[in-house]
Amino acid sequence: MADLALHGLTKTFGKTKVLHGIDLAVQDGEFVVFVGPSGCGKSTTLRIIAGLEDATAGTVEIGGRVVNNLEPKDRDIAMVFQNYALYPHMTVRKNIGFGLRTSRLSRAEKAARIAEVAGVLGMTDLLDRRPSQLSGGQRQRVAIGRAMVRDPKVFLFDEPLSNLDAQLRTQMRLEIKKLHKQVGTTIIFVTHDQVEAMTLADRIVIMKDGVIQQVGTPSEVFNAPANVFVARFIGAPAMNLLPGSWREGGVALDMGGQIALPGRQLADGTRVDLGIRPTDLAISADGAGQITGAITLVEPLGAESMLYIDAGGVEIIAACPGRTAPDPGQQIRLSADPEALHLFDATTGEALR
């Protein structure tokens, strides 16, 4: 186990700069998830940590040692790939044992290590099968086993669940989390799925265009997003953003209506975006509520329904209990708890606290 630190990491492919100075400190045993849309640089960062790409500038430290000039094999890391990278011509036993080929353990010790890992992952019965004879979930488990067997300082996961169906993904997510609790090794996990990030991470690193947008616990990034990008990327459906101007201790919305934000001070006339999560909007009794609109679409999800509302030309999404969902076409009034409102600078997109 080891801590990991990135200092001023940049990466350029030809004329395109894909990483713009990444700084990050990961504690020993921490589960850190890199999340962001395609092309945000999360996989490149992971590959630089692994040693599969060279950084254009900056350093990677693992266990207090700068590893920039070390070969991947000498960095004491193990990586799980998106497509598992299981060798089709080898049995599960050989696949798991492959990482031990260059180790100095005796044959018996290697066999014991493979058996131990197979036991932890519940794959003892599958050891003599080939990857083609395994299901997606089992293959994923073998890939994790192959990483575990080397007992590395840091585990790197590159979108390992994206090839699995939804149900299996949930199951494997749980297994990975349990595994982390069990082995306690530092994990860097890359995904584009914010649900994966929220459920797995001790801390989430949200990236966009090669720049870290925010680093924080799942609760921090959800409840106090640093900017509009983070606010809309984390949480599904995405946060509603209502443009307006600051006036008399509240936001005068462009679409009409005034929402009070007690305890906040801004210069009158400042352009802002008011952020409200769909789950923080509630249908108000007649006459109350700050936002008025007509329901255009109802998306039933079972326990709750998503209401798509046309509020003065702005589309707002609101969640309401599934049993009492109103019908499309209905006019409704919505209110939000002032504590749950987020305020962003309309020009920079940065959060105003």
Added chain:
Amino acid sequence: MTAGPVLKGAADRVLAAPAAPRRKGHPGAYLRWLLLFAGGLIMVAPLVWMLSASFKFSYELYDLNLIPVEPTLRNYEKVLGDPRFLRWFGNSFLIATIVTMSNLFFDSLVGYTLCKFRFPGRTLIFIAILSTLMIPTEMLVIPWYVMSQKFGWLDSYWGIMFPGMMTAFGTFLMKQFFESVPDDFLEAARIDGLNEFQIWWSVAMPLVRPALAALAIFVFLGNWTAFLWPLIVTNSVEMYTIPVGLKTFAVEQNVDWEMVMTGAAIATLPTLVIFLIFQRFIIRGVVMAGLKG
């Protein structure tokens, strides 16, 4: 995801394509079959003639009948009883085997390097290798001969083998196959501590077995039937390969056509056996080589 099924899938799809639903009884279909039949006949006729002649006595050789009036195994006894023929058979087998091994090793090594590594001049080297495909063997035999003479390789195994130890076609074929090996496999092995040679040998090569089989067959058959260069570079009867040796039956005072035909029939056997066993690899090899140009 595994590479085997990927290769298999791609090849199968292409192979399956011509079998798409076709209207039976359509005039075009009859014409196609007729052309194919004519083509097949032209291909097979000499082989049938060869086989027929190998069972005939010399007096019957120029008769048009395919079934000998008086069939005999005398020709086979004579050819197989000739120690020179066995020597030539052995020479051909040795040369074809060594050259095949060499091609499997070097073609795939170069193909892999050109496919999986980024280095300055990579495309230029690939184009240079490919462009050698445009030079016919007939043009190369003189420089090869001069080279063999200077190095003292005339009338030796090495002299026969050296021009074919690595081929542009094989390099191209292997490069195309390695394209379908996902980089993740190689990177996983890199992290697992293998050096680049081990990655190629233990990870990449097993993933392209169908290509290796196809290449092995192409090269083996090509060398088994090679005539021009072995004819030029060899002098002594002991160094002849089968195709060159068969010629001696034909140019001696009495042209023993029945012996030539019998020798050729025997020489065809290994190629036939290899083709029948591995034909699916040959077809796949052709498909893949053409697929990803």
